[in-house]
Amino acid sequence: MRILVVNPVGAKIWDEKDEKYLRRFARIDTSIKVLSLKDGPSSLETFQSMVSVCPGIIQLVKSVDNNYDAIVINCFGDPCIEAIREVVNVPVLGPGETSMMIASLLGHKFSVISPTRKTAVQVELHARALGIEHRLASVVELDIAVLDLERDVEKTVKAVVKASEKAVQDGAEVIVLGCTGLAYMADEIRKRLNVPLIEPASLALKMAESFVDLRLKHSKVALYGS
Amino acid sequence: MRILVVNPVGAKIWDEKDEKYLRRFARIDTSIKVLSLKDGPSSLETFQSMVSVCPGIIQLVKSVDNNYDAIVINCFGDPCIEAIREVVNVPVLGPGETSMMIASLLGHKFSVISPTRKTAVQVELHARALGIEHRLASVVELDIAVLDLERDVEKTVKAVVKASEKAVQDGAEVIVLGCTGLAYMADEIRKRLNVPLIEPASLALKMAESFVDLRLKHSKVALYGS
Amino acid sequence: MRILVVNPVGAKIWDEKDEKYLRRFARIDTSIKVLSLKDGPSSLETFQSMVSVCPGIIQLVKSVDNNYDAIVINCFGDPCIEAIREVVNVPVLGPGETSMMIASLLGHKFSVISPTRKTAVQVELHARALGIEHRLASVVELDIAVLDLERDVEKTVKAVVKASEKAVQDGAEVIVLGCTGLAYMADEIRKRLNVPLIEPASLALKMAESFVDLRLKHSKVALYGS
Amino acid sequence: MRILVVNPVGAKIWDEKDEKYLRRFARIDTSIKVLSLKDGPSSLETFQSMVSVCPGIIQLVKSVDNNYDAIVINCFGDPCIEAIREVVNVPVLGPGETSMMIASLLGHKFSVISPTRKTAVQVELHARALGIEHRLASVVELDIAVLDLERDVEKTVKAVVKASEKAVQDGAEVIVLGCTGLAYMADEIRKRLNVPLIEPASLALKMAESFVDLRLKHSKVALYGS
Amino acid sequence: MRILVVNPVGAKIWDEKDEKYLRRFARIDTSIKVLSLKDGPSSLETFQSMVSVCPGIIQLVKSVDNNYDAIVINCFGDPCIEAIREVVNVPVLGPGETSMMIASLLGHKFSVISPTRKTAVQVELHARALGIEHRLASVVELDIAVLDLERDVEKTVKAVVKASEKAVQDGAEVIVLGCTGLAYMADEIRKRLNVPLIEPASLALKMAESFVDLRLKHSKVALYGS
């Protein structure tokens, strides 16, 4: 099984690290390829940044479509995932929507930990568009810009733990990391929490494997039809 | 007052006609400029087509921002309207969201008449993201592709009237034309209906004028912040 | 264009002031007439007070219906607006419902600043009846009775600003003044806020003008049918 | 126990009959008094008609308040029930809201059978304002004006049975008679249905008795505060 | 009228006391019989405990079905009430669902006071399954296990009053006691609150009486069909 992971940013620096990280969760017979874009910003926090990378993502997936059994878009914002589903014929997984649906299977309500107030609002809107807003306890912001998350890992881990504790007060029984840039810190954060923690990139990978095994693909009858 | 109307397609053929049409509804002291994109498809029915035009829209509005008091994106799908609001400092009106909100002021429920099943589903999703889905009676599809709407006007008018009658059976008390390409037919359709008909492009124009008069602009505190 | 503004209270003292205030926002060719009722309480904070003024409002609009192109009911509670729409054939605008729908076009969520806990609950119910409750971040009460709002303007302005700041904490990106008695203070409040402020009376006036220009009237097919 | 039943119309012709009908369901120690208004229309199908009777209802209940332990407003539309609750200190029951809440205890979903399309829409709005819309399968209209319901009883009964069968197809497991004018036909209709039938006037009476026994009254903390 | 009250626990110690308590609210001609189970836990706070008592409840009601006109399951959790409704032909009342529906008739929103965080979450889920969640202001937990509620009555009463005050801050206008084990304290709690207090066991009893009088039973068309 061959899975393409798209880092929808114009920076290659995380590709190798991500591949290694995701490798930990993949089945032995799954090959993972992480590709980023030629151009574009290093993080996607604004709608403008998503607009700027989407043509590149479409071009990329179109060009390699036949070589992969499934595609994971490695960003919690699930940028232009509907358009990607229109142009390819394999399952396309978004970490954001996948983790919000699966979190709903693990406890009464979940909260998402999000970098900033702006990204937090985007998550709220996303949950509502998905129709899963009744399971969302809250979105708790870290007040740390995406590219600053890696600057001081211990500080970020502490901020996520604190935000998660607030989330539990808001009614959350499950925590979702609202940025795939936090993936490397998931193990450390998990140790410090007494509720389940979903790391969306690894979850999307496993769902991709499952969809391939089950031969499930997106419906082309209307929403993702071309 | 200077209002920019963006035809978010790579075809100039409707620009002059649209300007003339909208002129009918504008105040005497409002100047209207309709601009289309250099490149892009002639209609926006897929997510892929929206992805392809959005960078051009952003570039356009950024380059002329200072010259206008408000911007109308002349497509019912309100393509990348969040990103546009991030990059400009004047009100940005989308015919889709504007007409769904205003329709809710004119009767118990409204229906949208949409070209195809695919565009109909997009409208349903849009209404839900807006949180106005409880006022939406139905989305009725014409089963006519956007670029075919103008091919045989009388046929299209009849199809819209028939779809509207179905919508009234679905509970609609107000009809919204779900494609700005139908604007020219609104007068004729209105004559044949006994419920109010909203033509979204002209409505968005009037809202733009009102926002300018009231000095209302989009909030930049989070969703449209940069 | 002739617009009738009904002050649905038994007190003329605000009529002239309101006319002057609204004149600021009207188009040059719009004539505005503000009329209040012969009898009735000076403010509408209870359901009982609304019951007491509604027959007078109906009688008034019926008697002058033909002389106006649109009617604005100048109270955030939109008293008996359904009945008014039944009996006249011109657009009838309510500041409450108009401002909640339009606020939804300016940011992710809005909050309403309301005089008392009782009026705050009425706004919550109103938002739900309108189906726009998912966009309502909160209703923040001032704990000042309507007729006391004008007693000490600076105190009231400060209270609204403080309440608005709480609203932003609740998730609001747009503030709606929940009483048309606050209209005169809108400019001063706006200066002290960094989010858009909707003053409902002026907004309703502009919407009335737009509806007349677009020849939009309420549907008479069922809800407002007679 | 003394219960006041208000027939909120300007016609006494049903008072005696209603008293006799409700007597069948009352406890032995319950005294029932049915009073109608001095003036007003004979039926309440429009918002305008409700506006016209509400001052009279308020005046009536205020004048007799002390003599009764509970009040039932004998109309499915629950006219101005909030205002009534403000001015009296005993429980006030509305057949419409009571029957929709109780129907939800008897099966998965309920439908309301309503005289006309206009009244049907009012019921839909009412259910939404109550927050019980998720249990409402449908509102099925009879297309018979209220005052014509009694004209040909067998015809009306047949129309209600037919409408109820449609309602069961819509998912209803319980039927609610959406007009207290249908009360006398409930026995006959019930015989012809295989799902429970709620007759709202008798139900409201029994709830009134229960509230008195339990000493439950409406909260005066905000919504019904004065 | 003969009403069976099932104490769905494997402990007889409350039977006599409950019968005496409910006797206070019953009509003179109502006979009440309280029966508990042969086996089972003394309280139902976990899903596991409900699973363990449900077969016993079913067996009990089946064996005595013909001797009673209505059945009340004396636990706020309404354990296996759907199954009970399948197997008997008389009305079956659950204090939880009955009190949440009736609370909605007494004020804008209600809150439930629940023993623990776990039971609080169960109430939230229950309200959502019932479709009444929009009327639920909050569920406030006491942090006292069910069997400890009676240990120190004054302490429990104080905790309920404090929780109710928080609930009023959350927007509640009506308080519902979220455990039938609190029934004996209702009078004392009511004295200390200025909002209505619903004690669910007595309410369910009165509703049972009303259903019998009105000959209302659960629909057997689908949800409770066998």
Place this chain on the structure above:
Amino acid sequence: MRILVVNPVGAKIWDEKDEKYLRRFARIDTSIKVLSLKDGPSSLETFQSMVSVCPGIIQLVKSVDNNYDAIVINCFGDPCIEAIREVVNVPVLGPGETSMMIASLLGHKFSVISPTRKTAVQVELHARALGIEHRLASVVELDIAVLDLERDVEKTVKAVVKASEKAVQDGAEVIVLGCTGLAYMADEIRKRLNVPLIEPASLALKMAESFVDLRLKHSKVALYGS
């Protein structure tokens, strides 16, 4: 990895067949054990039947808990899944809730094909309790009792295909088989549909594997706490 599949019925006849079927989707290193109950009905269509099997399920999972890494309850109704989650410390997957959440990732809306009107209503309630009802286009009933589904496979397949076509008319883009007894027919049904078909048992198995790989377990903080 060792996965326990519980057939929650008192009949062993499907155990071997189910193991073989699920084996097709399992990873090479996954061992699957299918166990049924000693006693109980052969199908679960009523709430009463679920009540009767739940103690046996709890006893079974408790006795073997330590030997397995995850548990799948092989019935679309997800009987007493909350109780099971309380008593074990491994992930517990329900085909019903898992498939409804995952279906939402594959298209705009999904429909569930359910044996009877009664089971269809149970699915509707389940979707609402999960908070995923906005993605549910409809539940279409086959009008075939569960134990009759296998009687004439070609007839059942045709009925499912016909029901699925109706579902697509209702707006479904994805079909979910609403009974694990239909698993063996999924391949044949899939051939005849042009929308994705989810077979819930195999999906739950794959999710179980993924949860084990990701070390995700249910939250014990409240809902599933003990």
